[in-house]
Amino acid sequence: MACEDEPPEKHCWVCFATEKEDRAAEWVSPCRCKGCTKWIHQACLQRWLDEKQKGNSGGTVSCPQCGTEYSIVFPKTGPLVYFLQQVDRALSRASPFAAAGVVVGTVYWSAVTYGAVTVMQVVGHKKGLDVMERADPLFLLMGLPTIPVMLVLGKMIRWEDYVVRLWQRHSSKLQIFNGLVPGMGRSLPRIPVEGSYGGDHLSVSRTLCGALVFPSVANLVGRLLFRRVTSNLQRTILGGIAFVVMKGVLKVYFKQQQYLIQANRHILNFPLPEGRADGNIEDSNDDSSNE
Template identity: 50%
Template structure:
């Protein structure tokens, strides 16, 4: 028998073994010709497994001629086929079931939060009595909307509007400039751009801060109303007054802080490079803090 030439000899393009070096099963799975048309069955199986990445339904094709491999599986028994069908159904419906569970959990959490908030604002007995007098369907729709309305209320950023008016008319009231300082005129535009971007709701941290602040507001309002307005007989009125007091005080402090940050940003300076500098952070900090703040 004549020996096969190099072009006729089977050569695996995965492990690079020839038919003389291996007794494994060979297969020609695609249209490739020459030395790359043959491959070991087991080598091809491993290569297909790497391409499918545990997803047996993924189609795999030859990387050279783009021919899709024909994969044949041995038939299942009926019981095994039934189990696999059930597994596929569960796998396909799991994302939808997960979504329903998450939405349901959020709904019942919002419903519970709304009920607790009503009893917290009106008082435990008054809150229960008020909810018992309301239609159940109205409660199922109204109570979950309480946390939603609180979060939407946080989107009303009235402090920013007050700050804009303040910065626009502060020159007319010299006393305000003396109390809180005066920004450097040349850097006002850059400072406003910087400080505006800090409270962007696209920032995940800012979003969580807004969410937590909205949900904790009824508790803070109840506590403040109880201690600052003990003579008010109605629990509801106490909570409203406490909430308004907290929002106003928090807004004033926030406005003051933002204005101080704004002034500090406008008075920022870059120091000259000093070749004899010892790179001591404390000395640099002392130099930066010694920069005067302009006041009217």
Template identity: 45%
Template sequence: MSNKFEEISKSIVPAAEENKSNIDENRSCWVCYASDEEDALATWVQPCRCRGTTKWVHQKCIQRWIDEKQKGDCYSKVPCPQCGTIYHIVFPEPGFLEMLINTGDNIMIRVSPFVTAGIVLGSLYWTAASYGAITVLQVMGKKEGVFFMETADPLTLLVGLPSIPLVLILSKLIHWEDYLLQFVRRQVRSLPALGYLMPSFRYFQPEEARPSAAELPQLIDPVSSTRILCSALILPTAASLCGRLLLESTASNVQRTLLGGLIFVGVKGALRVYYKQQCYIRHSLRRIIDFTPEQKNSQSVEEMIES
């Protein structure tokens, strides 16, 4: 039995070697499908673990194929689409000048994000400082503001001026109108006489229909970040205008601007409280109505229009 197996093995091995030599002799490029007979002067390469018809490829064809995959980044790694082997690409040794330029490019690639971040932060800082200086001139007046900034400590100006817009933006994140609305509701509930002075706040849901605090949905205030930014940065200008229009008799520019700002914020806050109370009433009085055939016909017409 063993002798028969040895005879079969001896007959298979030469046949396999012969087939392998035939495959190597009949090479064909898996990119352009050309063989040795069609392009006898071409340079061949076997760059991966593939065997059979995808073993051989022309040097110029694989380079062109790698260029298409790299898309301009000549140092990116490219794998074989069949076996996944990363092609080993060897470059000639660069000259001294080329190596120097390449080193400089690599340094710039690594440093550029930090430089860009520094430029952006620096631009934001000096923008905030400029806005702070304009705010000081609006609040104190031109002469007093210039005199204050000229005589103030430089460190105070470097820290204080950019802090002005930051403080204004952070102050807009405090929703003091909501706390005021809750306070007014509690006072009207405990003192019904106040309801005659503020009729809009006399509405309360019946006890059996009033949901609990956990069930009551929070009304979303549709205020975007850009609106918060604009309303915060426009506050000094609005305060200065209100002070000039309503408090002309006040001699001090600082007092006039501060009082004008308080009037502006107070009136705006009162309007917001009233608006939120009205939204609460409308939300509490909403009802779900019965479906009618007329609604069905109208919905079908709307669907036909949309389609």
């Protein structure tokens, strides 16, 4: 496309019009390009620039052929416009941080409220209000939001996994349990890969919901199992411990079973339509493994 020699009269590389066709048009040679791509109408270049900038009026644009950055000048502005420009820029820069602050504030405030509700749930509605009214406000603003944080952190301690691992390591020594848990004593055909059994991954949503619902569950279990305990606090703590222990035992059992299921999985032969000799031999193999 590019021609070396400059043609006798200017012509615009956007609209292909020559100097003679529009005597009033303003011409510009904005880059290092020579020859037939040297000249362009100011108006054509402006349109092309608009397209390249895509709404970002401050963006730089370069010549696609020689790479020279076009030098764009703007009329000078008054002090008020300059001031408004600076204010606009400062607000644009500050607003993401302010929005982040709003989000943090929202989470914090909800954590405070959750903490207060939990205190009332654990020690009883009236006593909880009394305790919080007598406490130092600063202590409340620091202490109450740590309640949900502690619950989530506590929920992240997966002690059942350690128990399962310990069990698996010392299963040969724990012969007394073999009667209790089916398939415990048998030697395993294979060791399943870590994490392939029983959803070993830490789910964020499950941890969060489990942690937040725990005080209510502890309260409920306490009311069901320890009706004779009169103190609200003691009853909820006992209920919480009972729930954690019961859930832990079920989880350890479940994980151990999942482990055994994975350890005893078996891949079947592809069923052969014709009763071939080798196929039949392998079929009998499958039967023995399916016992």
